[in-house]
């Protein structure tokens with residue numbers, strides 16, 4: 001589904017990504033972790049071409065991102081993304097947040113888009129808030145809306161960039177529950193997260209990044225059993241302390 | 243110094259030997275002021291929004307061009323710009339066009355003032371709009387594009403609606419400025435409010451400048467106040483429930 005091949009990226013002289021290679025198969029859940037600044041967000045943003053890269057290629061569902069002929073907006077519309085800070089559109093109601101891209105990008109009618117949005121809103125348990133604005137919801141609620149908004153586009157894969165790290169602790173689970181459910185339904189997912197409980201529960205593979213490199217890329221069992229690298233061990237011991 | 247002869251009723255008196263009244267002159271002046279300011283504001287708002295938006299686009303060439311535009315129009319004094327448009331441009335244009343501007347262009351003073359004031363103000367509006375866009379969290383742009391919006395759609399549906407809301411207060415100042423700055427149009431002969439004031443106090447009623455100037459000042463104040471109220475109304479109407487500016491970082 002996603003194939004990342006030898007991707008390197010620089011900001012000026014600073015190399016953020018070094019020769020990253022990995023794959024996410026259909027139906028697979030891959031968790032990406034690693035210390036702050038290791039390039040996790042950058043890597044996941046290259047997958048839907050929000051961040052350009054200078055070397056290598058990424059192929060999503062058979063479409064090459066590096067190919068200049070690729071219609072990037074169209075490709076992005078098929079890849080759902082959820083951000084750390086939700087990024088709902090503050091001037092639109094929840095209903096419109098869910099509908100606008102369906103209408104303007106997929107060309108669905110207003111009624112069709114709203115019906116689809118309402119269904120997804122119900123699924124994340126927020127039907128009662130349809131008429132509200134994002135600023136009137138809690139962080140956890142906003143993030144669930146953001147997931148619903150991405151799902152409304154019928155994505156073939158979902159990307160998550162630390163979806164729970166900006167939330168108050170008591171709201172983390174309501175968002176993780178939605179993600180777990182999604183994983184169980186067979187959604188292909190690539191998640192940057194430090195929620196190791198989530199990883200244990202649903203991940204097929206875990207990728208550990210450090211200083212722009214993919215240092216570990218192994219099955220969940222191997223990763224939690226005995227990560228090979230010293231850095232990964234150290235990292236794991238640190239986050240599992242909490 | 244002699245005794246000042248107060249005469250607040252002067253405004254209702256006839257301008258000697260013309261059959262017109264002073265208040266009519268002021269109303270004519272007010273009309274030109276409003277026409278100049280509003281027309282210039284339309285240009286400034288459209289062009290300024292465009293230029294300010296372009297300055298935030300990823301294309302370095304376009305953004306650079308827009309920056310040059312802003313610096314050019316923002317940093318030359320308005321009155322100099324008007325003189326350049328009015329006196330210099332017709333001379334440097336190809337002969338036919340120059341002649342047309344000087345002889346056949348309708349209402350040359352007014353048109354020149356509107357364009358000059360409009361472009362000057364557009365550079366300032368562009369700066370405000372750019373600031374508004376830059377004030378939005380970076381993630382908003384990502385979020386729009388991640389949903390499949392093109393760059394244009396991302397601006398149209400995601401960035402600009404919030405950016406404009408954020409910059410309503412500074413745009414209010416610019417809107418008020420355009421009324422005050424329109425007085426400069428008298429330098430190229432637009433018979434706007436300040437022009438009329440100078441004409442009255444200079445030639446026709448030199449004995450009562452204080453009354454006339456006071457009235458004109460009050461008229462400017464009323465215009466500024468109206469703009470202020472209008473913008474406050476728009477701000478209230480477009481307020482986003484639950485949104486605290488800068489709060490959704």
Ligand SMILES: Nc1ncnc2c1ncn2[C@@H]1O[C@H](COP(=O)(O)OP(=O)(O)OP(=O)(O)O)[C@@H](O)[C@H]1O
Pocket residue numbers: 011014016034035036037038039040041042043
């Ligand atoms: N626009 C940019 N210009 C220059 N450097 C950047 C830019 N964006 C990110 N970086 C740098 O690239 C590196 C990787 O950043 P990235 O956000 O991908 O890390 P991360 O692993 O997601 O970290 P975190 O856990 O803090 O989110 C960091 O050192 C960061 O400072």
Ligand SMILES: [Mg+2]
Pocket residue numbers: 040041042161162
């Ligand atoms: Mg990050």
